[in-house]
Amino acid sequence: MSNKKYFGYAGKILTVDLSSSDYVVKDTPFDLIVNFMGGKGFGAKILYDELKPGCDPLSEENIMVVATGPLTGTLMPASGHITLSTKSPLTGIWLDSHCAGFLGPELKMAGYDAIIIKGKAKKPTVLVIKDDGVSFEDGRDIWGKFTFESQELLRKKYGENCQFMCIGPAGERKARFANIVSGGRGFGRGGSGAVMGSKNLKAVVVKGTRGIGIYDLDGFMRICTEAYNELTVSPDTGGGRPKYGTNSIYSFMIEAGAHPIKNFQTGVFKAVKECNEDVLDKKYYKRHIACFSCPINCSKASRVDDGKYKGKFTEGPEYENMWSLGAQCGNSNIGSIIYGEHLCDEYGLDAISTGNVIGFTMECFEKGILSEKQIGFPTNFGNDDAIIKFIKMMAKGEGVGELMSQGVRQMSKELGKGTEKFAMHVKGMEIPAYDPRGAFGMGLAYATSDRGACHLRAWTLGDEILDVRDRMDPFATEFKAELVKNQQDFFAVIQSAVVCLFLNFGLTQRHITRCLQSLTGIKEWKTTEDILKIGERIYNLTRLFSMREGISAKDDTLPQRLLREPTKEGPTKGVVVDLDTMLKEYYLIRHWDREGRPAKEKLIELGLDKYKV
Amino acid sequence: MPIADHKKCTGCRICEIICSIQHHKEMNPKLAMVRINSNWPWEDKVIICRQCKKPKCVEACEYEAIERVDGCLRIDEDKCTACLECVKACPFEGVVVSEITGKPIFCDTCNEEYLCVKWCPHQVLSKT
Numbered sequence: 001m002s003n004k005k006y007f008g009y010a011g012k013i014l015t016v017d018l019s020s021s022d023y024v025v026k027d028t029p030f031d032l033i034v035n036f037m038g039g040k041g042f043g044a045k046i047l048y049d050e051l052k053p054g055c056d057p058l059s060e061e062n063i064m065v066v067a068t069g070p071l072t073g074t075l076m077p078a079s080g081h082i083t084l085s086t087k088s089p090l091t092g093i094w095l096d097s098h099c100a101g102f103l104g105p106e107l108k109m110a111g112y113d114a115i116i117i118k119g120k121a122k123k124p125t126v127l128v129i130k131d132d133g134v135s136f137e138d139g140r141d142i143w144g145k146f147t148f149e150s151q152e153l154l155r156k157k158y159g160e161n162c163q164f165m166c167i168g169p170a171g172e173r174k175a176r177f178a179n180i181v182s183g184g185r186g187f188g189r190g191g192s193g194a195v196m197g198s199k200n201l202k203a204v205v206v207k208g209t210r211g212i213g214i215y216d217l218d219g220f221m222r223i224c225t226e227a228y229n230e231l232t233v234s235p236d237t238g239g240g241r242p243k244y245g246t247n248s249i250y251s252f253m254i255e256a257g258a259h260p261i262k263n264f265q266t267g268v269f270k271a272v273k274e275c276n277e278d279v280l281d282k283k284y285y286k287r288h289i290a291c292f293s294c295p296i297n298c299s300k301a302s303r304v305d306d307g308k309y310k311g312k313f314t315e316g317p318e319y320e321n322m323w324s325l326g327a328q329c330g331n332s333n334i335g336s337i338i339y340g341e342h343l344c345d346e347y348g349l350d351a352i353s354t355g356n357v358i359g360f361t362m363e364c365f366e367k368g369i370l371s372e373k374q375i376g377f378p379t380n381f382g383n384d385d386a387i388i389k390f391i392k393m394m395a396k397g398e399g400v401g402e403l404m405s406q407g408v409r410q411m412s413k414e415l416g417k418g419t420e421k422f423a424m425h426v427k428g429m430e431i432p433a434y435d436p437r438g439a440f441g442m443g444l445a446y447a448t449s450d451r452g453a454c455h456l457r458a459w460t461l462g463d464e465i466l467d468v469r470d471r472m473d474p475f476a477t478e479f480k481a482e483l484v485k486n487q488q489d490f491f492a493v494i495q496s497a498v499v500c501l502f503l504n505f506g507l508t509q510r511h512i513t514r515c516l517q518s519l520t521g522i523k524e525w526k527t528t529e530d531i532l533k534i535g536e537r538i539y540n541l542t543r544l545f546s547m548r549e550g551i552s553a554k555d556d557t558l559p560q561r562l563l564r565e566p567t568k569e570g571p572t573k574g575v576v577v578d579l580d581t582m583l584k585e586y587y588l589i590r591h592w593d594r595e596g597r598p599a600k601e602k603l604i605e606l607g608l609d610k611y612k613v
Numbered sequence: 614m615p616i617a618d619h620k621k622c623t624g625c626r627i628c629e630i631i632c633s634i635q636h637h638k639e640m641n642p643k644l645a646m647v648r649i650n651s652n653w654p655w656e657d658k659v660i661i662c663r664q665c666k667k668p669k670c671v672e673a674c675e676y677e678a679i680e681r682v683d684g685c686l687r688i689d690e691d692k693c694t695a696c697l698e699c700v701k702a703c704p705f706e707g708v709v710v711s712e713i714t715g716k717p718i719f720c721d722t723c724n725e726e727y728l729c730v731k732w733c734p735h736q737v738l739s740k741t
């Protein structure tokens with residue numbers, strides 16, 4: 001039976017203490033719902049209140065909040081997502097990470113809006129959450145095993161149609177950007193897998209049979225019908241994305257010089273003829289895969305049919321990994337990218353950070369900063385064998401792989417010799433697949449993203465590159481601050497509602513608002529402005545969280561390479577990012593002072609005044 | 614009667630969700646009369662009863678628990694012992710077994726409205 005108290009919600013939060021193998025179940029507080037909605041918002045509020053400032057992210061003091069939102073698991077399109085918030089072992093600051101697929105709906109069906117995971121188990125543990133209870137089970141038999149194999153074994157043991165969170169060998173040994181896998185998807189960025197590993201938690205198994213109630217059935221059906229229609233007619237969600245997946249933008253980014261090549265040394269990718277979305281579609285994609293309730297099916301099952309990587313497969317490859325294991329490493333062998341992505345998932349590594357670090361290592365090798373002797377083999381750009389070797393070495397902590405797996409910031413710190421100028425990260429998070437010298441907005445987006453360099457807190461490429469009718473000048477600073485701020489607030493809503501961010505390419509803010517209203521009937525959520533205020537509240541609270549961990553304006557920056565080193569060829573020739581101008585305007589619009597601190601009045605307006613700056 | 618072209622199925626479960634709304638006014642795929650079985654990453658298979666004229670499942674049921682009501686097969690949960698002989702007997706892998714009761718559930722065609730057919734974004738399901 002569905003929960004009738006709050007429509008759209010399961011109505012309960014489960015808190016688990018791994019140290020004592022204990023758990024408590026409490027009602028989801030109404031003021032938490034009204035002010036923070038769910039997902040990322042729940043994470044921000046709970047972590048700010050409960051996490052000890054300055055704690056070691058890999059100690060038992062760290063907390064993981066795994067949360068759904070009101071829209072998760074509903075008929076609303078693309079509602080299969082779920083959020084994990086914690087303190088990141090890669091960056092030392094705020095982290096929220098999002099997983100697609102089916103885990104979110106299952107957690108709600110098991111009766112919980114969120115699970116809060118605390119403490120540290122004495123031995124490898126599997127946490128089993130079902131309708132009828134919670135149990136702490138021995139995980140020693142699957143400790144050390146790959147993520148896919150582990151999930152298979154768990155499925156045999158706990159039944160078909162379970163959903164999982166599972167770490168691989170990389171997470172077990174607390175590699176700083178280890179991920180958590182769920183089916184063929186995962187919580188990718190920022191090292192949440194290492195946090196799970198540090199807690200001796202190998203896997204979480206979820207299975208439930210409860211339903212989700214609807215406040216205004218007719219209204220909700222109407223808006224959902226409308227949403228599905230809108231998604232079908234949008235050229236993105238109804239055209240390019242279903243066909244090519246996230247790679248639908250690949251050629252556009254290359255053409256604009258916004259796809260970084262060889263660790264951001266250039267924006268020109270000569271191999272694009274053999275490595276692009278059409279080749280993927282014709283040669284490698286075998287079928288389309290969708291998450292829960294998603295008509296867009298951006299995911300693909302790919303397999304290599306011939307050559308060196310014959311028989312290798314992956315669910316993907318995603319645009320981001322086509323870059324990280326491809327162009328970032330000067331590599332255009334799609335077979336190796338498919339195999340590499342599969343390996344990252346199997347060992348449990350974030351493929352974006354993995355590829356970024358490999359590109360950095362290749363540049364260090366070519367510049368003579370790392371020798372063949374130190375690495376063990378030659379590793380010029382374009383060497384696909386080296387990429388595969390590095391992934392395994394990072395996962396297992398072998399040789400130079402141990403240092404690499406600590407992230408590019410730490411690696412450049414230890415190597416010295418000016419490497420920090422081309423260590424491509426912000427606040428310790430490796431930069432993903434867009435070069436801000438080809439779209440200035442992404443520079444500001446990276447610099448001000450709450451979890452460090454990230455393309456999912458604001459994604460300005462739509463306005464700066466893809467929008468053919470109403471395109472902004474990608475090399476101008478004008479209006480970028482406003483664009484980035486508005487997206488950050490709205491994306492925080494999507495990530496708290498919790499649905500897939502790609503809805504943004506087919507639906508309006510009004511759609512999301514109406515859907516929330518008809519589903520939940522919450523009176524306080526009257527207008528789109530009310531909803532966006534929640535997003536702004538969340539974004540300010542994650543800022544306060546990271547400031548408490550020592551972040552200030554000086555960290556809102558980009559690597560030297562993007563600010564001082566113009567590329568020498570292609571569409572971005574001679575360009576560097578004018579971050580200062582955008583950043584000043586951004587602080588102004590946010591009502592943050594010159595130190596990047598939210599102003600008192602802003603905090604009062606958002607109801608956050610009891611939180612200290 | 615609904616039939617499925619598995620190859621086109623993406624595994625989105627919209628059919629399951631809409632089925633549960635139609636019959637139970639809540640969103641709960643576990644109550645649906647259609648079920649997607651995933652064989653990641655290569656296949657998602659649609660399990661749905663196509664309402665045979667000479668149903669093998671009925672023949673196989675020792676307890677006469679499957680009966681035809683208004684033209685559609687229905688399970689009599691009091692008679693059903695969850696032996697699942699019907700599952701084995703169905704030539705189309707069409708029997709959905711409820712994870713709540715452990716007993717079969719048959720598609721009732723939504724009074725011939727076939728909402729799963731209407732809502733499937735990829736025309737996987739069709740009525741014959």
Ligand code: SF4
Nearest residue numbers: 078291294296298500
């Ligand atoms: S658009 Fe892609 S990631 Fe988003 S819900 Fe659909 S299939 Fe999943």
Ligand code: SF4
Nearest residue numbers: 662663665670703707
């Ligand atoms: S369950 Fe199978 S055998 Fe029985 S009527 Fe349906 S399709 Fe035919």
Ligand code: SF4
Nearest residue numbers: 622623625626628733
């Ligand atoms: S709605 Fe269609 S594509 Fe989606 S799971 Fe059902 S049959 Fe497959």
